[in-house]
Amino acid sequence: MNKIEPIHAGEILLEEFMIPFGISQNALAKSLKVAPRRINEIVNKKRAITADTALRLSKFFGNSAEFWMNLQNRYELEVTRDRLATKIDSEVEIFPMLLGGYGDNNHHQIRY
Template sequence: MSKSSTITDRSDWLHIPHAGELLVSEFMEPLQLDTSALAKSIEVDQARLQALIDGSKRVDGELDLRLTRYFRLSEGFFLRLQASAELRTAKRALNGELDRIQPRAA
């Protein structure tokens, strides 16, 4: 494995959607749900839901439970989406630096 870091053109990288973006594209749009209707259905403040959609707030356990109950998904679904997006974003930001870390011997 090469020890040199590779510079990549980041404009070629695919966009990593956050949980709020996926909530809209995969659930709200197909069901023709607006933010107001969904917020009312899951009994949260519309501004809180909008902040998730905008990406300015993260999913917390309570919001995940409300959303997963409403959409009949497994608990933790939106938390896992968020964690996955954050890990992929962090890995991109490290841009090969992890390769220089030698795992500790057992």
């Protein structure tokens, strides 16, 4: 089964907001009072949506900053999971108390 590629927040910005409303990159940048390069890099998936940009987008489009941050966070988490899941699974053990250690008298300590 083919895995669906994670969707960058910039793709949502472009496909669901800018194109349907006929907003150019330059017009959006001007309205948000940011450099056009910032919008260009976001829609071309070369830059993340930051908290600052999320606040500006939420004001302009009338939605929440959390909407934009959640899109970005979900994308970053999926990309990182795809890249590092196997490595993390092999390096990090489950906390012993989660493996049924609550009822016994063995007190587990994590030592570094």
